[in-house]
Amino acid sequence: MDALIVNNKTYRECHGHIFMDGSSYKDAMELHKNGVDAGVISARLKALSEAGVEYYRDGGDRLGASSFAARIAADYGIEYRTCVFAAHKKGSYGWIVGHAFSNASEFYRLVLRAKAEGADFIKLMVSGIMDFKTFGGLTGGGLKPREIPELIKIAHGEGFRVMSHANGADVIKAALEAGADSIEHGYFMDGACLKLLAETGAVWVPTLAAAAGFIGREGFGPGVAEQNLALQLENVRKAVGLGALIAAGSDAGAFGVDPVQGIAREHELLKSAGMAEKDILRGDRAVMERFRRL
Ligand SMILES: [Zn+2]
Known part of the structure; x- marks a missing residue:
């Protein structure tokens, strides 16, 4: 019998950030700013292992927490893959999880740096994040569709898969057409x-728990998180019908997403959108097989 399905409680966290605690990225950055807090990261890996997580794909940080975790995760029985840090266009969203570039040659230098620091894949910040002020609203910035192909080509050229943080139909289409290996979040897709x-056969990691985590939060548009989540659930349902690959990743550690239990919540949400465990496993497996050095 296949090892991955012996224990149906076993999770693969296909999108997490080990450095964050689910409530305050500022506190997390403060905690690790003078060097990674080994005790906190070790305790988190232990808790993940106890919660049935056997695989963790880290979406990066700028303080070295994910590369530290990658070095010790095997001690906790967790297969760990990381981009080390994400790359974002200067002035756009992404400084919390990585480093900036202004043009393609600077991006190329970041790819080489990620390689030198032991990255398993490259994470490209294609767009902003949900602003939760208005339905469908995103923070500004991000890449223009025409900028995307060259960057993906550079990363592929260095032997890396590309994990693409992308929200909004236009840039998601551009990323898919350019050969992005995964779409992370992928909120606000349209039918096309x-x-x-x-x-394309790219893997989608819809991070439903990330929108669910904003429900009822003060200081944001009332009902917006609910609407964003409802559309995403509907899109997951449609994507399943189209035979797309969808993997479970909760954005563990992000605001409102428990760093350990987030993945269990993500499974509940994926199932509420019509996915069976075997569908989730198929998507998770595609992530596990693809997001390692080529
Ligand atoms: Zn993330």
Whole structure:
């Protein structure tokens, strides 16, 4: 019998950030700013292992926490993959999880730096994040569709898969057309986008728990998180129908997402959108097989 399905409680966290605690990225950055707090990261890995997590794909940080975790995760029985840090366009969202570039040659230098620091894949910040002020609203910035192909080509050229943080139909389409290996978050896809997702065979990690985590939070548009989540659930349902690959990643550690239990919540949400365990496993496996050095 296949090892991965012997224990149906076993999770693969396909999108997490080991450095964050689910409530305050500022506190997390403060905690690790003068060197990674080994005790905190070790305790988190232990808790993940006890919660049934056997695989963790880290979306990066700028303080070295994910590369530290990658070095010790085997001691906790966790297969760990990381981009080390994410790359974002200067002035756009992404400084919390990585480093900036202004043009393609600077991006290339970041790819080489990630390689030198032991990255398993490259994470490219294609767009901003949900602003939770208005339905469908995103923080500004991000890449223009025409900028995307060259960057993905550079990363592929250095032997890396590309994990693409992307929200909004236009840039998601551009990333898929450029050969992005995964779409992370992928909020606000339209029908054409979902069709392209299925056709390209890229993996989608819809991070439903990340929108769910904003429900009821003060200081944001009332009902917006609910609406964003409802659309995402509907899109997951459609994507399943189209045969797309969808993997479970909760954005563990992000605001409102428990760093350990987030993945269990993500499974509940994926199932509420019509996914069976075997569908989730198929997507998770694609992530595990692809997001290692080529
Ligand atoms: Zn993330």
